[in-house]
Amino acid sequence: xxxxxxxxxxxxxxxxxxxxxxxxxxxxxAKQASPIYGVTIPDGYRHWELIAPALEGDPLNELRAVVxxxxxxxxxxxxxxxxxxxxxxxxxxxxxxxxxxxxPASVPGAPTTVxxxxxxxxxxxxxxxxxxxxxxxxxxxxxxxxxxxxxxHEARVQGHDYxxxxxxx
Amino acid sequence: xxxxxxxxxxxxxxxxxxxxxxxxxxxxxAKQASPIYGVTIPDGYRHWELIAPALEGDPLNELRAVVxxxxxxxxxxxxxxxxxxxxxxxxxxxxxxxxxxxxPASVPGAPTTVxxxxxxxxxxxxxxxxxxxxxxxxxxxxxxxxxxxxxxHEARVQGHDYxxxxxxx
Numbered sequence: 001x002x003x004x005x006x007x008x009x010x011x012x013x014x015x016x017x018x019x020x021x022x023x024x025x026x027x028x029x030a031k032q033a034s035p036i037y038g039v040t041i042p043d044g045y046r047h048w049e050l051i052a053p054a055l056e057g058d059p060l061n062e063l064r065a066v067v068x069x070x071x072x073x074x075x076x077x078x079x080x081x082x083x084x085x086x087x088x089x090x091x092x093x094x095x096x097x098x099x100x101x102x103x104p105a106s107v108p109g110a111p112t113t114v115x116x117x118x119x120x121x122x123x124x125x126x127x128x129x130x131x132x133x134x135x136x137x138x139x140x141x142x143x144x145x146x147x148x149x150x151x152x153h154e155a156r157v158q159g160h161d162y163x164x165x166x167x168x169x
Numbered sequence: 170x171x172x173x174x175x176x177x178x179x180x181x182x183x184x185x186x187x188x189x190x191x192x193x194x195x196x197x198x199a200k201q202a203s204p205i206y207g208v209t210i211p212d213g214y215r216h217w218e219l220i221a222p223a224l225e226g227d228p229l230n231e232l233r234a235v236v237x238x239x240x241x242x243x244x245x246x247x248x249x250x251x252x253x254x255x256x257x258x259x260x261x262x263x264x265x266x267x268x269x270x271x272x273p274a275s276v277p278g279a280p281t282t283v284x285x286x287x288x289x290x291x292x293x294x295x296x297x298x299x300x301x302x303x304x305x306x307x308x309x310x311x312x313x314x315x316x317x318x319x320x321x322h323e324a325r326v327q328g329h330d331y332x333x334x335x336x337x338x
Contacts, residue, residue: 046218046338047218048218049215049216049217049218049219050218050219050234050236052234052276052277053222053223053232053233053234053277054222054232054268054274054275054276054277055224055232055265055274055275055276056273056274057273057274057275058273060273063222063223063224063337064222065219065221065222065234065337067219092337094337096224099223099333101325101326101333102325102333104225104226104227104229105223105224105225105226105333106223106224106226107221107223107224107334107335107337108221108222108223108335108337111337111338156270156271157270164268164270164271164274165276166276166277168232168234168261168263168276168277168280169215169280
């Protein structure tokens with residue numbers, strides 16, 4: 001009887017340890033950081049407010065929506081530039097697919113990338129104060145892709161604190 | 170002296186009354202209700218969470234985004250159909266315009282319509298439990314346009330509680 005109880009106890013402990021290990025693995029995976037910048041996908045971003053939608057034409061052919069945390073939304077609504085430290089923008093993207101219920105419309109299909117910009121003027125001083133992260137299925141893409149982020153933003157939208165998206169009222 | 174004070178007092182009262190009248194006018198204008206349904210634009214909807222963006226092709230050529238209040242978002246995320254009473258959906262729409270900063274992208278231009286669906290299964294029993302409102306510059310469009318709302322939703326998306334938009338993850 002005592003042996004059986006000890007066995008059950010050991011099995012229970014093993015299960016508990018396994019669960020903890022699996023859970024940690026998931027958390028690390030979900031929190032994978034981008035190369036160069038160490039940016040992660042922020043918790044709860046899907047609950048953030050909408051800044052604006054967009055259409056990315058061929059070859060990607062994606063519908064997109066950029067959402068922002070409270071710091072970002074406050075800056076947009078008050079017209080504050082540069083964005084304050086702590087502002088975070090997340091761009092969601094989906095393949096654009098024809099609606100089968102309403103002919104003139106196309107709607108989000110499969111999700112593609114999640115792209116993140118984090119404002120920290122000290123940490124990211126070398127890239128206009130912004131850290132970048134591009135994720136597919138929750139995993140950051142490679143360093144070569146991340147090397148293109150700031151170069152493009154710097155060349156095209158330096159006058160808007162390196163941010164493309166404007167607030168759509 | 171007394172006459173002058175009385176005059177100043179009367180002017181002040183006139184200004185105060187005028188201000189109240191103007192303010193009421195604005196409030197009524199902002200709260201204009203749709204024909205048939207009496208639906209108004211809900212306060213604070215621009216802070217609501219994103220359900221999904223969409224593209225409406227020609228002839229309208231609009232980018233759109235549908236946002237929902239907490240009741241609507243909870244229903245979407247839990248897969249609850251029909252939507253519960255109190256759920257409200259708001260569709261924002263803007264003319265689609267070419268980005269002048271990034272060639273493959275098009276972005277929101279001038280806002281066009283704001284369209285609202287309010288779930289109240291008793292009040293709107295005759296239209297699938299939904300009340301509809303379509304607004305341009307904060308003003309409801311005419312009755313003829315509102316007569317088309319439910320007919321189209323009923324014909325096309327009866328199986329999704331008369332709602333076109335799906336949640337984009």
